[in-house]
Amino acid sequence: MSRTARLFQLMQALRSGPSPRTSVQLAQDLGVSPRTVHRDIDALRGLGAVIDGEAGFGFTLIEDATLPPLGFTNDELEALVLGLREVQLIGDPALSNAASEALRKLQGRLPQRQSHRLSHAVLTAKRFNRPAIPTIDVADLRQAAWDERVVEFAYTDANGADTRRRVNPLGIVYMDRSSVLLSWCHLRRDFRVFRLDRMQEMDVTEESFRPKRVPLLREAIARLRAEREAQDQET
Numbered sequence: 001m002s003r004t005a006r007l008f009q010l011m012q013a014l015r016s017g018p019s020p021r022t023s024v025q026l027a028q029d030l031g032v033s034p035r036t037v038h039r040d041i042d043a044l045r046g047l048g049a050v051i052d053g054e055a056g057f058g059f060t061l062i063e064d065a066t067l068p069p070l071g072f073t074n075d076e077l078e079a080l081v082l083g084l085r086e087v088q089l090i091g092d093p094a095l096s097n098a099a100s101e102a103l104r105k106l107q108g109r110l111p112q113r114q115s116h117r118l119s120h121a122v123l124t125a126k127r128f129n130r131p132a133i134p135t136i137d138v139a140d141l142r143q144a145a146w147d148e149r150v151v152e153f154a155y156t157d158a159n160g161a162d163t164r165r166r167v168n169p170l171g172i173v174y175m176d177r178s179s180v181l182l183s184w185c186h187l188r189r190d191f192r193v194f195r196l197d198r199m200q201e202m203d204v205t206e207e208s209f210r211p212k213r214v215p216l217l218r219e220a221i222a223r224l225r226a227e228r229e230a231q232d233q234e235t
Helices: 003-015 023-030 034-046 074-090 093-109 112-119 138-147 213-234
Strands: 050-054 058-063 149-156 162-174 179-185 190-195 199-208
Touching (some): 003 023, 003 034, 023 034, 023 058, 034 050, 074 112, 093 112, 162 190, 179 213
Antiparallel strands (some): 050 058, 162 179
């Protein structure tokens, strides 16, 4: 098999099946060694394909350089505008600014007709009461979650009690009145939710909990859903 054909087959293997795909799985599909898979993935990255992952954790195709850019239907465009304007209102400062910049970039790359539609969109978002302002750098917290790095912070609960927490950050939820961190708490040895406006003195540690974030997040969401269903049944 030529190298070009092998790279094409590797892209096809990354597109199909559940992600992430390990080098062993990919090697079995292609009839090559895992070392060859690693070299070919580096080659595809060099050609522009965005492939997330590394040896030992598996690989996921995030962006395929061989596919043409997507266009938007009018409804899809309205949904994007509404979502970005909502982020402008409820996001942390960095995320709010990113939403504004994304809208500007989107408008500059759309066909003239759709660019006009974006400027005069029928839908918009308004918040008379915005969520409480976070007291930590949420951009650092989001990056820690992506990097799967343990964070430490001081926390004041609803009763005014102060504690120092060490957690695995799993995800951030933007709610009506506050934004919260969904996490695995080392102190309680269980899932816990922390309001971002009650967190202080956050430090991102060097301790990694990779690759546990996604399975922990799924478990946490499943538990929250089960608790909500139980409450609904009681009422």
